[in-house]
Amino acid sequence: MLAVAQDDHTASWVVLTTYRVVVLAESGEVQVDRPWHDVDTGAWDPESMTLSLSWVGSVRGLQWTVRERTGPGRLPEVFWERVSASVVLVRQVDLGARRSATVSIRKVLSTRELVDQVQLGRGSRADDAALVREVEVARRELRDQAGLAPVDPPSGDS
Numbered sequence: 001m002l003a004v005a006q007d008d009h010t011a012s013w014v015v016l017t018t019y020r021v022v023v024l025a026e027s028g029e030v031q032v033d034r035p036w037h038d039v040d041t042g043a044w045d046p047e048s049m050t051l052s053l054s055w056v057g058s059v060r061g062l063q064w065t066v067r068e069r070t071g072p073g074r075l076p077e078v079f080w081e082r083v084s085a086s087v088v089l090v091r092q093v094d095l096g097a098r099r100s101a102t103v104s105i106r107k108v109l110s111t112r113e114l115v116d117q118v119q120l121g122r123g124s125r126a127d128d129a130a131l132v133r134e135v136e137v138a139r140r141e142l143r144d145q146a147g148l149a150p151v152d153p154p155s156g157d158s
Helices: 075-086 129-146
Strands: 003-006 013-016 020-024 030-035 039-045 050-055 061-065 087-094 100-108 113-120
Touching: 003 075, 013 075, 039 075, 050 075, 075 087, 075 100, 087 129, 100 129, 113 129
Parallel strands: none
Antiparallel strands: 003 013, 013 020, 020 030, 039 050, 050 061, 087 100, 100 113
């Protein structure tokens, strides 16, 4: 365990470990147990003492306010360090408004395995053929840079 704090609103415990983000209900029941490479973005608001995060592939995020019960301790620093440790390479694909994506190579910290991820931008569509083509180009290039095996081209490519 690298950092722990208790949420003011739910009394849940936010536990940041070397390999995972874990949230425990006050009763001890596991509410969240996910690896760091599943974290898409996060933010620390020092005024409200609130940590927010979103997950790769999800529009729903989580947030915890840690002012009253325990204070933040090392929560912000550990969060930043662990997410950063999981990011190897990132490329933005931007074809204009509502036509963007982020392609990344992330490290599974517990095994050191590298995985690629694609996160569509807000309002972007998975059936946008031009965006899909550009994402696949970026994905192939990043996988090559990271020394990962090539991926099959999308159907319809020659």
